[in-house]
Amino acid sequence: MTRSKQIGNHKNDKKKNIAKLWKTKRRVKDLDQIHHDLQPENAKLLLNQEIDYQLPGNGQHYCLHCARYFVDLKTLKEHFKTKVHKRRLKQLKEEPYTQEEAERAAGMGSYIAPKLIKIETQKMDMS
């Protein structure tokens, strides 16, 4: 009865590493943060940022919906046509999660599907 308890084996090592990789994956903004950024007053600030040499394209080419910086206007416009961007617009059409909605979903009052809001790719100033 001196059998020691086996703690993990080599097979498990790989799985652990994968989990770690997922955890340390680059953090991006949450959708509710982006909804906040889409408010006209916030959007204006984000699209007219001061030159920041730490950022790609000096922070001058920003996609509001994906919270990403692009190196130049061409890359940004190309990005608007990509699947990633279109998928993001779709996700953003649903209003941010609210407490009210949580209560409705929990059966307190009748459930009303989240209102769809109109999301458009930001207007580009071509001048």
Ligand SMILES: [Zn+2]
């Ligand atoms: Zn985008």
